[in-house]
Every structure is written in C-alpha cells, then in structure tokens.
Amino acid sequence: MGRTFLAWLIALLAISTPAFAQPDAGWWNKDWPYRRMVTVDTSPTGGNLSGAIGRTVLLVRLHDGNFTFGDALENGADLRVVDSDGKTPLPFHIERYDAANSIATLWVSVPGLNGGERRQLWLYFGNKNAPAGSDIARTYDPDTIAAWHFSETGGKPAADLTANGNNAQNAVPAIDENGVIARAARFQGQGELVIPATPSLAMPAGAPLTLTAWVRADQLAGEQALFARGPLVVGLANGAPFALVGTQRIQAGAALKAGEWAHLGFVADGQNVRLYVNGVEAGAAPGALPALDGPIALGGAAGRPFVGELDEVRLAKTARPAAMLLASAQAEGPNNKLVAVAGTAERQSAGGGTFVYVLGKVEMIDAFIIGLCMVILVLAVAVIVTKVAYINRAVRANRVFLKRFRALHEHLVSMKHVEGVGPRELDMIGQAPLGRLYETGIEELEIRRETRGRRPLSGESVEAMRAAVDAVVVEENQKLDRWxxxxxxxxxxxxxxxxxxxxxxxxxxxxxxxxxxxxxxxxxxxxxxxxxxxxxxxxxxxxxxxxxxxxxxxxxxxxxxxxxxxxxxxxxxxxxxxxxxxxxxxxxxxxxx
Structure with a gap:
C-alpha cells in the first residue's frame, strides 16, 4: 500500500488535530527540494550533558535507514547543513560518502552548544546542480591545531584537516576500511606516524592542551604510546590508559578491552592535567605542562610500540570542557545517544507535521496492515451508506403503500387494480417491503378462490397463506441483513x-x-x-x-x-x-x- 494512499485516507485526522503540528524553521533555499531534521539531544533523554559546551564538531552518520541516497548526488556534493534558525548554513565536511553501499559520515561544526537542550539542525539535499558544499578548514575552530581522519589511500602521508597543514611526513603502516567512524590507522608495533614541528604546534610551558583520539588495542601487554612529544606521553600500560608528564604519571584504574574501541582524552589547563576515558574523567593530577617542542609521534614511540588502531586524533591549544569530550565520545561512538537523523525526508512545501513524519516511518508490514484496515473501513462505509439509502427508500415506500392500504379498508385487491394508482406510484409501492408482502398475500388468496370459490378458509389454508407471506418476510430480512x-x-x-x-x-x-x-x-x-x-x-x-x-x-x-x-x-x-x-x-x- 502506498504511503500517498494512506495519507489521503487519514488526512482528515492530520487536519483536525492541531497537536500534530510541529515548529517549522522555514525553508532555507528553494533550490533544495528535500531536508531531514538532525536532532542534537543533550538533555537527560539523550546525551545527558550539562553546562556550556561551546562550538563542537559532531559526527552525523547517514545510512539507508535515515537517508535516501537516491535523492542526492552520488558524491554528496549537494548536502548542506543549516542551523535551527533555518537561515544559517553550518560549516561541515564529508569524511565518507558511499552511495552504492548507502553509508556516509559528515562532520558538522555546531556553534553554541549547551547541555540540557534539544537542538534541531536541518540537512538539505536533492539539488542536482549544487556545487560541493564541504568546507573542511572552517569545520574546525581556530583553537584546533591539528585533526587527522586517516582517510588517505595509496600510501599517502596522513593529512591534517585544519588550515594549519600539520601533515605527517609518512603514511600509516596499514588502513582499516571500517574503523569506528570510517577508515582508521592500523599499527603493528613499528612504523609510527611522525608529525614535524611547525609554528602552529609550538607549545610553551604552562600552555593549555587537549588531545582526543579513538583507540582500539589489539594487544594489551606492556607499555604502548599513542601520542608522544618530548616529556609528554599518552598511551596504554597493560591496557590501562595513562599520561606521563615529565616524571608525573596519571593512570586510569581500569584497562580497556582488547579489540574494542574507546575514546581517550587528555586535557591540561595550566593548573591540572586530566585523563578521560569515553568522556568520563579517569584520572587527574595538579600541575602544568612543560614546554613541548619537536616532532610528534602517533601510534608508538621509542621503546613503546603500539599494536592496534587509531582514529580521529585531534589537538587543540585550549582546555576543552569535559562536556565537549563526552559529547564527542557519544556522537562518534557506536552507542550514539546524542545525534539522531529523522527517518523520513520533508519535501519543500510538504508541511512537515508530526503526522506526516510518523507516517513516513511506517514499515512495509505496518503499511500493509494499515492498508488492509483502510480497505475494510472503505467497505464498511460503503455498506453503511448503501444500507441507509436502501432503508430510507423502504421507509418512504412503506408510507406510500400504507396510505393506499388504509384507503382500501375491507376490500383488498392488488394495487395494480386500484383506481388512481399511476405507474410512478406503483413503482414506489413495488419498492416497499410491506407492498411485496401484501401482493404475496393477495396472490395466495386468489389462488384459493380459483380452486375453492368463495368458501371460508380452513385453518390449514390460513396457516398456508401465512407461511407463504412469512417466506417473503424472511427474504426481506435477508435483504436488510445482507453485507x-x-x-x-x-x-x-x-x-x-x-x-x-x-x-x-x-x-x-x-x-x-x-x-x-x-x-x-x-x-x-x-x-x-x-x-x-x-x-x-x-x-x-x-x-x-x-x-x-x-x-x-x-x-x-x-x-x-x-x-x-x-x-x-x-x-x-x-x-x-x-x-x-x-x-x-x-x-x-x-x-x-
């Protein structure tokens, strides 16, 4: 059953129920025929975040359950993300867009995010003439000094996505096509990535720093470095995350599980250093960072080889709030509670009410059930209308017949032989159930007069006449009860x-x-x-x-x-x-x- 058919059948409910309406931000650009709502839920029903989070880069995952790839360009160039006001385009970029396999990942810069709110963004698509809308450099704020997706192929050096150009001088040893987000860097105990020192990476003593990364340890034994630069090392010790700042060491109390992805964060604010696991603080110590200079090593260091995978490594020259780290962990991880894409698209000028939204989420089996119920309803309404019309005709015809019947008094004859009954009235009387009973009784009497003359009827004859008329009563009741x-x-x-x-x-x-x-x-x-x-x-x-x-x-x-x-x-x-x-x-x- 088509959804259009269902919408027409139940449209009266949508029109007559104001509660179904939802706020509409207005259409951003009429050249884009489709849009989907993207909800960022930091309230207790979603990510359960609190406090000011600020400008945050959030991951939006698209798949065939929440996006119709056939309505967009094959490379996703027509995608646009608009803020909740319906007017402000947001910087974003696409890390992966695979229309053939119906999967895509977008990174969206969301400004002014706060805890305890439900933020509605709009994902527009469908403009076949749109130029590419990705803006990688503007996706990250100026405080982000480096970000690596590890999405390169063909042995190319790992590229920094920010405008700082802090690219690695070598390629990752191996690539996992299906990391926690998209492609991930795979390390096998040797061949760490080396990021040369640049002015944008200069970190004087006491400077703030935030490091975040997704890590999957395939081997837990020993001490393994994930990030190393001078006196700062962030890594795993027998599977437990740790940070070494000079001689000071902070370490999480629990080890990661081998083969499972985890989000790690390290934050230094000039007074304290903190370690986060999956957005939750796992260790802290007072102190500030010493000056950091020289190249950066990712995925291992001298004497600390790493066996596992890294993905989405970022560096920022500011101390990110804990809520932002938790938001990243929730939005980017497999158990996403923060970002949700509406399962159905809104068409331009199609309304976008709650009723239409829910109707668009109906699965095939439910569509069949709804269609079946609507077919039964249509048949039932047809029966009701037909029966009401039939009964009304019968009642009117009975009135016409009874008027003639009472005028005959004791001299009953067929209505065909009554003076003054024209063809139109006779046709009306023929539609009366009482008229058909009457004609049957008259016919039965005539039959007996032809065979017995004017002699009084016996009890048996009277019952025989009654049985004949009762048979017609049964037929009339069957007509009334039919369907x-x-x-x-x-x-x-x-x-x-x-x-x-x-x-x-x-x-x-x-x-x-x-x-x-x-x-x-x-x-x-x-x-x-x-x-x-x-x-x-x-x-x-x-x-x-x-x-x-x-x-x-x-x-x-x-x-x-x-x-x-x-x-x-x-x-x-x-x-x-x-x-x-x-x-x-x-x-x-x-x-x-």
Missing amino acids: LVLLTIAISGGPFIGLLGTVLGVMNTFAGVALAGDVNVNAIAPGIAAALMATIAGLACAIPSLFGYNYLNSRISALSDEMRVFVDRLITRLAEMQTEGSPAPAAALQAAE
Whole structure:
C-alpha cells in the first residue's frame, strides 16, 4: 500500500488535530527540494550533558535507514547543513560518502552548544546542480591545531584537516576500511606516524592542551604510546590508559578491552592535567605542562610500540570542557545517544507535521496492515451508506403503500387494480417491503378462490397463506441483513488486525535498534510511533463501523417489527374477506339440491 494512499485516507485526522503540528524553521533555499531534521539531544533523554559546551564538531552518520541516497548526488556534493534558525548554513565536511553501499559520515561544526537542550539542525539535499558544499578548514575552530581522519589511500602521508597543514611526513603502516567512524590507522608495533614541528604546534610551558583520539588495542601487554612529544606521553600500560608528564604519571584504574574501541582524552589547563576515558574523567593530577617542542609521534614511540588502531586524533591549544569530550565520545561512538537523523525526508512545501513524519516511518508490514484496515473501513462505509439509502427508500415506500392500504379498508385487491394508482406510484409501492408482502398475500388468496370459490378458509389454508407471506418476510430480512457481516468483521477484527501490525512494528523497531547498536529514544520513538499507526487504523476501522452497525440494526429491527405486525393484520383481513364474501349456508344447501 502506498504511503500517498494512506495519507489521503487519514488526512482528515492530520487536519483536525492541531497537536500534530510541529515548529517549522522555514525553508532555507528553494533550490533544495528535500531536508531531514538532525536532532542534537543533550538533555537527560539523550546525551545527558550539562553546562556550556561551546562550538563542537559532531559526527552525523547517514545510512539507508535515515537517508535516501537516491535523492542526492552520488558524491554528496549537494548536502548542506543549516542551523535551527533555518537561515544559517553550518560549516561541515564529508569524511565518507558511499552511495552504492548507502553509508556516509559528515562532520558538522555546531556553534553554541549547551547541555540540557534539544537542538534541531536541518540537512538539505536533492539539488542536482549544487556545487560541493564541504568546507573542511572552517569545520574546525581556530583553537584546533591539528585533526587527522586517516582517510588517505595509496600510501599517502596522513593529512591534517585544519588550515594549519600539520601533515605527517609518512603514511600509516596499514588502513582499516571500517574503523569506528570510517577508515582508521592500523599499527603493528613499528612504523609510527611522525608529525614535524611547525609554528602552529609550538607549545610553551604552562600552555593549555587537549588531545582526543579513538583507540582500539589489539594487544594489551606492556607499555604502548599513542601520542608522544618530548616529556609528554599518552598511551596504554597493560591496557590501562595513562599520561606521563615529565616524571608525573596519571593512570586510569581500569584497562580497556582488547579489540574494542574507546575514546581517550587528555586535557591540561595550566593548573591540572586530566585523563578521560569515553568522556568520563579517569584520572587527574595538579600541575602544568612543560614546554613541548619537536616532532610528534602517533601510534608508538621509542621503546613503546603500539599494536592496534587509531582514529580521529585531534589537538587543540585550549582546555576543552569535559562536556565537549563526552559529547564527542557519544556522537562518534557506536552507542550514539546524542545525534539522531529523522527517518523520513520533508519535501519543500510538504508541511512537515508530526503526522506526516510518523507516517513516513511506517514499515512495509505496518503499511500493509494499515492498508488492509483502510480497505475494510472503505467497505464498511460503503455498506453503511448503501444500507441507509436502501432503508430510507423502504421507509418512504412503506408510507406510500400504507396510505393506499388504509384507503382500501375491507376490500383488498392488488394495487395494480386500484383506481388512481399511476405507474410512478406503483413503482414506489413495488419498492416497499410491506407492498411485496401484501401482493404475496393477495396472490395466495386468489389462488384459493380459483380452486375453492368463495368458501371460508380452513385453518390449514390460513396457516398456508401465512407461511407463504412469512417466506417473503424472511427474504426481506435477508435483504436488510445482507453485507452487515462486513461491519461485524470491521468491529471485531479491525482492532486485532491493527494490534498485530503494532506488535510486528515494535518488534522490527527493537530488532533494528539491536542490529544498529543505536540505543536512544530518537532511534526507538519514531518506529514505535509508526507502529502505533496500525492500532490507530484498526480503531479508525472499528469505531465508525460500530456506530453504523448499531444505527442500522435499530432501523432494521423497526422494519422487521413492522413487517411482523403487518403480516398478522393482512392474513386476518384476508380471512375475513373470504368469509364475508361466501354464500349463506341455506343458499348453499339449496344450490346443492
């Protein structure tokens, strides 16, 4: 069942329910026909962050569950990200865009992010004539002095994405095509990356510094360096993250798990140094950094070889707040609770209300269930309308017939032989259930007169006439009851069919969440809301059918009662007519002699 068909069938609900409307930021540029909402949720229902976070680079993951790659350019050049005001484009760049496999990763610079809020961004796409919108250098703020994605191929040196150009002088030993984000650098105990010293990397004594990186240790034994520059070493000691500042050492209390990705952070603010694991502080010590100079080594150092993988290494010449490190860990990790992309696209001038959004999330099985309920509803409404029209015609025709019937008094004859009854009135009487009963009774009486003359009817004859008229009553009741079974099916079956669709939809939603590993309310709520559409469809099918059935049943019962009373009245009068029209007993005896 097509979603357009469903939208037309249920459109009245969307129009009549103001609660379905949601705030619309306005369309940024009419050259872009599609957009999707990107929600950054730092409230307790999402990332549960607090305090001011500031300008933050957040990862947005696209896949076939939240993005239609066929509506965008093959290289993603038409992508644009607009702030919640609907007017301000945000700097971003694409690390990976694979339309063939329906997967993409974008880095978006989000200004003024705060804890405890739900920030709505807009991802625009679909402009086939758009130039490339990525702006790598502007994605990072001026305090970011180096950032490495390790997305290079063909043995090229690892490139710094900031405007500082702090590129490595060599390539990574090996590449993992499917790191925690996209490509990752793989180290095998030798061949660390060397970043030459540059003016932008100069760090005087006491200067603030923030280092963040994703790490996956394939081997936990021994001491391994992830970052080394002069007296500063950040690494793993038997799997436990540590930072060595000159002779001062801070170390996390728990080791990382081999083969699992973890987000590490090191922050020096001039007074204290802190170590973070997955955005949570794991160790701290007072003191400031000494002057750092000379080249930087990533993925190992002399006497501290590293066996594992690194991804998304960044350096900043400022002390980043703890909330920013937690935001990065949540947005970039496999268990993303911070950033969610709407599962359906909004078309320009298509509205974008909550109802349309939920309808767009309906899965195929739920769409089939909703479509089935709507088909049953259409059939039920057709039965109700048809039956109401039939009963109204029967009631009007009965009135016309009864007027003529009362005028005949005791001299009952077929309506065809009544003076003054024209063809139009005769046709109306033919549509009256009472008229058909009457004509059947008259025909039965005529048959007996042809065979027995004017003699009074025996009890058996009267019962035979009654049986013939009762047979017509049964036929009339069957006409009145015909197709009402569709209403009972809609009343009793509609809610159960809708409930089945809801259960299947919820099951598919939780299964998809389990497969994607994206456990957050933004991933679960749209699927459950869409699954509940099946229950709504079932109730929408049953409720009108219930009202219609009760209304029809009351009117059909009234017609049936009227027919039963009329049969008794008709048979009695016909028997009286036959008795009054027979010869007297003495005259009959003389005639017999």
